[in-house]
Amino acid sequence: MKKPVRVAVTGAAGQIGYSLLFRIASGEMLGKDQPVILQLVEVPFEKPQQALKGVMMELEDCAFPLLAGMEGFDNPQAGFKDADIALLVGARPRGPGMERKDLLLENAKIFTEQGKALNDVASRDVKVLVVGNPANTNAYIAMKSAPDLPAKNFTAMLRLDHNRALSQLAAKSGKPVADIEKLVVWGNHSPTMYPDYRFATVGGASLKDLIGDEAWNRDTFIPKVGKRGAAIIEARGLSSAASAANAAIDHIRDWVLGSNGKWVTMGIPSDGSYGIPEGVIYGFPVVTQNGEYSMVRDLPIDEYSRTMMDKTLAELEEERAGVAHLLG
Ligand SMILES: NC(=O)c1ccc[n+]([C@@H]2O[C@H](COP(=O)([O-])OP(=O)(O)OC[C@H]3O[C@@H](n4cnc5c(N)ncnc54)[C@H](O)[C@@H]3O)[C@@H](O)[C@H]2O)c1
Numbered sequence: 488m489k490k491p492v493r494v495a496v497t498g499a500a501g502q503i504g505y506s507l508l509f510r511i512a513s514g515e516m517l518g519k520d521q522p523v524i525l526q527l528v529e530v531p532f533e534k535p536q537q538a539l540k541g542v543m544m545e546l547e548d549c550a551f552p553l554l555a556g557m558e559g560f561d562n563p564q565a566g567f568k569d570a571d572i573a574l575l576v577g578a579r580p581r582g583p584g585m586e587r588k589d590l591l592l593e594n595a596k597i598f599t600e601q602g603k604a605l606n607d608v609a610s611r612d613v614k615v616l617v618v619g620n621p622a623n624t625n626a627y628i629a630m631k632s633a634p635d636l637p638a639k640n641f642t643a644m645l646r647l648d649h650n651r652a653l654s655q656l657a658a659k660s661g662k663p664v665a666d667i668e669k670l671v672v673w674g675n676h677s678p679t680m681y682p683d684y685r686f687a688t689v690g691g692a693s694l695k696d697l698i699g700d701e702a703w704n705r706d707t708f709i710p711k712v713g714k715r716g717a718a719i720i721e722a723r724g725l726s727s728a729a730s731a732a733n734a735a736i737d738h739i740r741d742w743v744l745g746s747n748g749k750w751v752t753m754g755i756p757s758d759g760s761y762g763i764p765e766g767v768i769y770g771f772p773v774v775t776q777n778g779e780y781s782m783v784r785d786l787p788i789d790e791y792s793r794t795m796m797d798k799t800l801a802e803l804e805e806e807r808a809g810v811a812h813l814l815g
C-alpha cells in the first residue's frame with residue numbers, strides 16, 4: 488500500500504467541493520492505488536462548518552477504500568499542515584451581472600492568508616491549484632505570500648476553459664474530443680482568455696485546416712469559450728460546479744501522473760516566454776511528466792494572436808496593480 492497523500496481543499500462545503508471530494512476519495516484524481524487523507528477547510532461560521540460536517544458524514548458513508556483519513560478545519564494554518572496538494576476552491580463566487588474581477592479585493596485577503604499558511608505549514612513540495620476567482624490573480628497573491636515555497640508550485644485553473652474549447656471544437660469538426668491534441672488557452676481565466684487551435688491536430692492533421700472557418704473562430708468560438716462561465720450562471724443561477732470540479736481533477740491528475748505527451752493548459756508563473764512578464768500567472772500550453780510541468784516553447788505567434796495574448800495580459804497586469812498594495 489502506498490503512503491497516503493494529504494490533499495487540502497478549501498471551500499469544502501461549497502458546490503464545487505460537493506462535486507470534487509467524492510471523486511478525489513474514489514481515486515479519480517491520484518490513481519486507484521493511491522490512498523488520500525482529506526484536510527477540509529471552511530470558514531469559521533456555524534452554517535458552513537455544519538454543512539462541512541454533513542459532507543464528511545457522506546464521505547464516511549461511501550466507505551471509500553482509498554480514504555485513509557479526513558479532518559475538518561476552520562482555518563488554513565491547521566488545515567494546510569503537511570499538505571502535498573492544496574486545492575484552493577473557497578472564495579466568493581460571482582453572481583449574475585458581476586465580472587470575476589469584481590471579486591478581486593474581497594478574495595485577495597483570503598489568498599494572502601492562505602499563501603502565508605501554505606508557506607508556514609504545507610509540504611515543501613506542495614502542489615497548489617487555485618480555482619477560486621479571479622483564479623490567476625488569486626494564485627499570484629498566494630504565490631507572493633509564500634516566499635519559502637517554489638513559485639512554480641502555484642498554478643491557476645484554466646483547464647475548464649481548455650475542456651470547454653475542446654468540446655466546441657469537437658462539435659464543430661465532427662471529430663471525437665479524445666482525438667484533438669495541441670490546443671491551448673492563453674492568459675487569464677476571464678472573457679479575455681484566448682483559446683487557440685492554430686496548432687491543434689486530429690489524427691496528425693491540422694484541425695484549423697479541417698475547420699477552415701476563421702470567421703467562426705473569431706466571432707463564435709473565442710467569445711463562446713470566453714463567456715461560457717457567464718452562460719452557465721445565466722442558465723443555472725449558480726456558477727459551474729461539476730465541470731469545474733472535473734477540470735480540477737484533470738489538472739491535478741495530469742500534473743501528478745503525467746499527460747503522456749499531450750498538451751494541456753495550466754495557469755503557471757511565466758518565465759518571460761512569449762513576451763509575458765516573469766511571474767504573471769498566465770495560461771500556457773504545458774506537457775507534464777514525473778510530477779513536473781514544462782511549457783511548450785517557441786510556438787509561432789502571429790499578429791492576431793499577439794493582440795489577443797496582449798489583451799488578456801493587460802487585464803492581468805491591471806488586476807496585479809489592483810492588489811499590489813496588499814502584497815507589501
Ligand atoms: N477557475 C475556474 O474555472 C472556476 C470555475 C468555477 C468556479 N470557480 C470559482 O470557484 C469558487 C468556488 O465556487 P463554488 O461554486 O464552490 O462556490 P460556493 O459559494 O458554493 O462555495 C464556496 C465555499 O467556499 C467557502 N469559503 C469562502 N471563503 C473561504 C475561506 N477563506 N476559506 C475556506 N473556505 C472558504 C464558503 O464558505 C463556501 O462554502 C468561486 O470563486 C468560483 O467563482 C472557478
Ligand SMILES: O=C(O)C[C@H](O)C(=O)O
Pocket residue numbers: 580581587620647715716717719726727
Ligand atoms: O464564470 C464564473 O464566475 C465561474 C467560473 O469561473 C466559470 O468559468 O464557470
